[in-house]
Amino acid sequence: MRARPTLEKVAARAGVSRATASRVINGSTRVAPQIREAVNRAVDELGYVPNQAARSLVTQRADSIALVFPEPSTRVFSDDPTFGGIIRGVSMEFEEADKQLVLMLAGTEGSYRRVERYATNGHVDGVIVASMHGSDPLPAILARRGVPVVCSGRPTMAGELPYVDMDNVGGAERAVRHLLERGRRRIAAIAGPQDMVAGIDRLTGYRNVLRDSDRRSIVAVGDFTRESGTAAMRHLLADDPELDAVFAANDLMALGALRALRDAGRSVPGDVAVVGFDDIPAASYAEPPLTTVRQPTEEMGRWLARMVLGLEERGPVVLPTELVVRESTRAA
Secondary structure, eight states: OOOOOOHHHHHHHHHHHHHHHHHHHHHHHHHOOOOOHHHHHHHHTTOOOOOHHHHHHHSSSOOEEEEEEOOOHHHHHHHHHHHHHHHHHHHHHHHHHTTTTEEEESSSSSHHHHHHHHHHHTTTTTEEEOOOOSSSSSSHHHHHHTTEEEEEESSSSSSSOOEEEEEEEHHHHHHHHHHHHHTTEEEEEEEEOSSSHHHHHHHHHHHHHHHHOOOOOOEOOOOOHHHHHHHHHHHHHHOOTTEEEEESSSHHHHHHHHHHHHHTOOTTTTTTTEEEEEEEGGGGGGGSOOOOEOOOHHHHHHHHHHHHHTSSSSOOEEEEOOOOOOOSOOOO
């Protein structure tokens, strides 16, 4: 078996000391251009690959960033593409910056502690925390220990942690005003989890508009899954059989609501108009195609990556949302 090229062999081939070869490989600019060229040529000729662990000791960098989802794997790898959008955006920015993405799930107490240990022991240069529930202490713990942290969504805990969020309140307000403009009078909401900022803010937007129009709030709470949307819609119909519109806090719950309405013999939009939130690919293929609030999850991932890399000011950043009107709210 051919021996693996060593730093000493690179130095000998380039005619420089081991220390000089190490400085060039680790990106030092305090080396003459002709020497850098000789070392880089020797690296190419020998096929030398730096030992990343040793390199990290010299540079104090791991060249890796963790993207942490405090969710079980069944949730992250479900049919909800919002997670995938964030991952794609983060990955594209890290690829351009030559950084390694480390995807970590913290859906159990044991995995949560492992993430904390991994991040604070110097294995990554920074952490992005997404899909937080309640007053999640992880971002603040990491920040206190000197780990650069950026949050996806406004943190509910006190402090000044940087974050990237969507205009959830404004998007929900536009959705509900759209239903009012369509002449709908009894507008219900399928809210998201009330331990998540997106769930809280989208319900706030719904209530803001109804309060200003003197309409009664009719609310059922789901967990952002399709099944919870179906169950919530059935509950709403039982609570108020005369409702003529529903705003769901995400598209998966809206798709579940469409099924419940179909099972109950209610036409959409003739009897009940439906609006979702996210604009996932399935929204345009629903029956009928779903009016929804588009949020740029991939752009959010890019912003998160740039902020943790120090390429952007450390927030907060709130990205705009857009109402996309389709057949589920158009006149019958």
